[in-house]
Amino acid sequence: MKLSTRIKPISYLKAHASEIVRDLGKTGPALVITQNGEAKAVLQDIHSYEQTQETLALLKVLALGQQQIAEGKVVPLDEAIDRIKTSRRGSK
Known part of the structure; x- marks a missing residue:
């Protein structure tokens, strides 16, 4: 994702908000908004946002x-299966 081509000042956002929102998913993954020459916010379409959140959860x-x-808090697969089978038998 190359954000350097997707940088706009906050004045552009104010003047073109509806156009930006409408085109956000079509024109690129995100839009960096600057204020006084500094990056202050990132706008992205909802689909990209949801994908980002899912990726973060998996990570x-x-x-x-x-x-x-x-930390050694693991057990071999066959031992885990045996534990599950034992607990299922006990709950019947």
Whole structure:
């Protein structure tokens, strides 16, 4: 994602808000809004936002898994299956 071509000042956003919102998903993944020459906000279409949130959630799960592996908080697959079978038998 090359944001350098998608930078607009806040005055542009104020003058073209409805056009920006309408075209956001078509023209690019995101739009950087500047104020006094500094990047202040990023606008993106809802589909891109949802994809970003899903990706972040998956990365958090992977990081948690890596942490649990590093801490030795894992069991072999066959042992986990045996535990599940034992607990299911006990609940019947």
